[in-house]
Amino acid sequence: xxxxxxxxxxxxxxxxxxxxxxxxxxxxxxxxxxxxxxxxxxxxxxxxxxxxxxxxxxxxxxxxxxxxxxxxxxxxxxxxxxxxxxxxxxxxxxxxxxxxxxxxxxxxxxxxxxxxxxxxxxxxxxxxxxxxxxxxxxxxxxxxxxxxxxxxxxxxxxxxxxxxxxxxxxxxxxxxxxxxxxxxxxxxxxxxxxxxxxxxxxxxxxxxxxxxxxxxxxxxxxxxxxxxxxxxxxxxxxxxxxxxxxxxxxxxxxxxxxxxxxxxxxxxxxxxxxxxxxxxxxxxxxxxxxxxxxxxxxxxxxxxxxxxxxx
Amino acid sequence: xxxxxxxxxxxxxxxxxxxxxxxxxxxxxxxxxxxxxxxxxxxxxxxxxxxxxxxxxxxxxxxxxxxxxxxxxxxxxxxxxxxxxxxxxxxxxxxxxxxxxxxxxxxxxxxxxxxxxxxxxxxxxxxxxxxxxxxxxxxxxxxxxxxxxxxxxxxxxxxxxxxxxxxxxxxxxxxxxxxxxxxxxxxxxxxxxxxxxxxxxxxxxxxxxxxxxxxxxxxxxxxxxxxxxxxxxxxxxxxxxxxxxxxxxxxx
Numbered sequence: 001x002x003x004x005x006x007x008x009x010x011x012x013x014x015x016x017x018x019x020x021x022x023x024x025x026x027x028x029x030x031x032x033x034x035x036x037x038x039x040x041x042x043x044x045x046x047x048x049x050x051x052x053x054x055x056x057x058x059x060x061x062x063x064x065x066x067x068x069x070x071x072x073x074x075x076x077x078x079x080x081x082x083x084x085x086x087x088x089x090x091x092x093x094x095x096x097x098x099x100x101x102x103x104x105x106x107x108x109x110x111x112x113x114x115x116x117x118x119x120x121x122x123x124x125x126x127x128x129x130x131x132x133x134x135x136x137x138x139x140x141x142x143x144x145x146x147x148x149x150x151x152x153x154x155x156x157x158x159x160x161x162x163x164x165x166x167x168x169x170x171x172x173x174x175x176x177x178x179x180x181x182x183x184x185x186x187x188x189x190x191x192x193x194x195x196x197x198x199x200x201x202x203x204x205x206x207x208x209x210x211x212x213x214x215x216x217x218x219x220x221x222x223x224x225x226x227x228x229x230x231x232x233x234x235x236x237x238x239x240x241x242x243x244x245x246x247x248x249x250x251x252x253x254x255x256x257x258x259x260x261x262x263x264x265x266x267x268x269x270x271x272x273x274x275x276x277x278x279x280x281x282x283x284x285x286x287x288x289x290x291x292x293x294x295x296x297x298x299x300x301x302x303x304x305x306x307x308x309x310x311x
Numbered sequence: 312x313x314x315x316x317x318x319x320x321x322x323x324x325x326x327x328x329x330x331x332x333x334x335x336x337x338x339x340x341x342x343x344x345x346x347x348x349x350x351x352x353x354x355x356x357x358x359x360x361x362x363x364x365x366x367x368x369x370x371x372x373x374x375x376x377x378x379x380x381x382x383x384x385x386x387x388x389x390x391x392x393x394x395x396x397x398x399x400x401x402x403x404x405x406x407x408x409x410x411x412x413x414x415x416x417x418x419x420x421x422x423x424x425x426x427x428x429x430x431x432x433x434x435x436x437x438x439x440x441x442x443x444x445x446x447x448x449x450x451x452x453x454x455x456x457x458x459x460x461x462x463x464x465x466x467x468x469x470x471x472x473x474x475x476x477x478x479x480x481x482x483x484x485x486x487x488x489x490x491x492x493x494x495x496x497x498x499x500x501x502x503x504x505x506x507x508x509x510x511x512x513x514x515x516x517x518x519x520x521x522x523x524x525x526x527x528x529x530x531x532x533x534x535x536x537x538x539x540x541x542x543x544x545x546x547x548x549x550x551x552x553x554x555x556x557x558x559x560x561x562x563x
Contacts, residue, residue: 126369194405198469200367202419202476203395212422216409 065288069281077282082248082264085273092283094250098165098259099287102244103234105169105254110176111226115215117177118184118222123210135185138178149175150239158243165251165258168244172236176229183225187218223302227295234291237262261287313510314380314479315340316361321375323356323365330356332534334375338527343502343511345525345542347518349557352531354514358482361512362397363390379480395419398473398509402485404465406457406472412448415457415468419476434475442471443501463494470501474509481505483513487520499524518558522546530554 025033076091083090117134125131153171158164191214199209215222240246245257246267261283268280316338323331331353338344346354359365360373363384377384384393406415414421416435425431435452439445444467448460457468466486473481483502487495502511502524515521521528522542529539530551538545538554549555556562 192405194401194403195407197364197367197401198405198407198472199418199422200364201362201394201399201401202422202472203391203393204419204422205391208422213407217407219409 062288065281065285069278069283069285072278072282073285077279077286081250082279085276088275090279092259092261092264092279092286094247095259095261095264095283096286096290098244098247098251099234099261099290101252101254101258102165102168102172102240102260103230105166106172106176106233107226107230108173109169110173110229111180113173114177114180114226114229115184115222117181118188119210119215121181121185122188123206123214134181138181141174142178142182145238146175146236147238150242153239154242162255163243163245163257164255165244166254168240168258168260169254171239171243172233175233175236175239176226179229179232180222180225183228184218184222187221187225188214190221191217220302223298227298231291231295234294235262235287237266241266261290312479312508313341313506315510316480316512317376317378318361319376319378321357321360321373321377323353323360323373324371325356325368326370330534331360331373334536336529336536336539338510338512340510341506341508342527343506343513343525345521345528346512346514346531347516347521347528347557348531349562350516353534354529354531355484357531358399358484358512358514361480361482362394362399364394364399366390395423395476396478397480397482398476398478400466400470400473400481400483400486403489404462404469406460406465406468408456408458410457411453412455412457412460412468413452416471416475418472423476435471438471438475439468441474441505442467443497443504444468444471461494463490463497466490466494466498467501470498470505474505478509480510480512483511485514485516488516495520518546530557532557 076089077093078091078096079093080089080091081094082092117138121131121135125134149171153167153174157167157170161167195217196209196214199213200206204213240260240263244260244263246263247257247259249259251258265280265283265287268276268283271277318338319335321331321334322329334353334357346357348354356365361377361384365371365373373385375385379393379396382388384397407418410418413435416438417431420431420434436445436449439448444464447464448455448468457465460468466489470481470486487498490498499520502513505511511525513521513525525542527539528542528545530537530545530549530553532553538549538551540550545554546558549558
């Protein structure tokens, strides 16, 4: 055994004393490590800080709204219509329902049209002149100030016909469409071509592939786009001033003026009465909470059907 | 049962690139036919012409005669119907990510409007058994997403999905090139089983794989088919010098 030089046992070692590694890294390597350490932590700190900067205004607004508005919230706020000046009580029940009606109308019109246009851009319009025109129009429309949109809606829908809930819904729908169209297009573009080919290879026609495979695969992103558009128009006031107009009483007639939360908040906030100011704060709080609730509900519902391990 | 394919003077283009030039060959029914050749030689384009997938690319074009049995697939039928008769398995597993294993396998039928539950259940089981995947997934068919399986399992699921529409021909475009050796050997065993019932055309970069699974082999080079013969002949006594160079590893 001992004759084999390859099998010489290792020399006995002193295991009681810790020995520092023999090769101390060079100065350059040590500087490099130190620099990376500092940069790594600096950038991490920066991103945490940015997150706080982003979230802080939201938290601040919500806290202030609760502070100002929560005290005016009671059952009457949700069940009564506005009281005449000087009378105590009164609520925004008609405005809450009115907002719901106008937003439902806007979503019913805006979401299908927006998604359909996005599908056209992504699946059928590649390289076509019409598609470029639609894309350009959508981008411009996205930048049109909401007050201009309101005046335009007034000229087309209200002038000569009178203010109506329907006109309000159309104005908001037109504001939703560009956002939804562009997100739908972008989300469809992220669906890998291999997945479409899988469907074509099974003898599935293109229209069916788009409806049941491509759109479904892109649906989480498209739903997010729809929620963003919804949340954006839910608080719009300017287009509604020229279309839905507002109403101090109950109205369920789509061709009549209708109350909406942002309008009611606006009217109360610029009034000279303290009681109305308090109600405006409460209305703002309710509006924000309603938008948050709607977005959260849709998210929960959209995530429910997701399978184990789906990416 | 499978059906043979006669290809005569097939030419294909991508834009102005002439990717396939005058390909003529005879693919016998119920046999496996392998296509080998270096990357970019046109073998993938060739199989994509056999189920008219080639033309899903807007700049692609093909001419020539491809006869499946008595049917000229470019003259007598529409592409969507042809793709139901000619199944395809792609290089990378491409499960539908939003669908369960069951729905993935049933997708060819379901997306074409087929709704009978009992027949769907039976087809899914038969297809997964044929793809040698049934025992691994039978307990989580509807709970688990098809995308959550391992790569090898996904590819066998894609084979099951292609089989579920009951095709006569199965095109496999490098079906094992993204898989590990164990999964690869499972897919090869599967091809052995499947060729009893289907005509199989398999594109492969792996010459041992061609030798193991296919009765006939075609060698493609620069858009032309250099040689087509029995696999044994191609690998032991090729007629063309270029074939010999390729299979002995002198290039490509």
